[in-house]
Amino acid sequence: MNLPIQTNFLFSSKRYGREKRTIIFLERGKTEILIDEIVMCQGEGNYTFVHYKNGSKRLFSKTLKQFCELFEPHDFVRVSRSFLINLRYLKAFSTTGEPCVIMENEQKIDIARRRKVAFQNIIRQFTIKSIA
Template sequence: MSLQVQSNYTYPPNFFTNEGRAVVYFEKGKTALLIEEIVLCQGVGNYTIIQYKDGRKKLFSKTLKEFCELFGDFYFVRVSKAYLINLKYFKECSNDGELCVIMDNEQRIEISRRRRGDFQTELQRFLKKKSKSGF
């Protein structure tokens, strides 16, 4: 898989489109990330692959930790050293030997033992908000 690396990010992440959806701009405004369409982020060294709900992938020269900080207010949760998932696209948990999350696109991601508590807390918070707002 050959992905073009996106860099030269701009801050802060509080930019919004006319529809009121959260967007982060990269490459001096040329590349926009529509946060609500991101299913997960996968850290690969000092790079991060972002996977969208339509299956597209983009590679960024930014660490997964930086994306965790950037998406912290948007119900993303880090489930392992290599994965940050969007709870909006979380489907279910599976316990076939190892505890895994299954995303809407049927991708299985193992939850590390160290991050299980944080995952459960964030999932409960998300489900509580979801039931109140009805989205």
């Protein structure tokens, strides 16, 4: 049985009250994700681990690039080839010496050299947006 092409890719997010939710259509059904609960996404080839704030993680058979396209409008930023982080769960960061971020779950993630300047610009914009 051939499934419609849209069932193999990430679908756009919806807004329910204050919570942002995203529905991901998979080959065997659909999965609903609360965007506000995601701390980071970790890419492993054609698979992505989604790490939640309660400490759990879930494996999806989608690339990190697909998650980037879906989550970047929701204050997520890609800091390296393997990591997409939620800026709302950013605890600390350093762009001097060895650039890295520390998430609220105490995980340290290195920032790629080529993404350092873009990360600094995104942090400035996020800070301005958060204050306003």
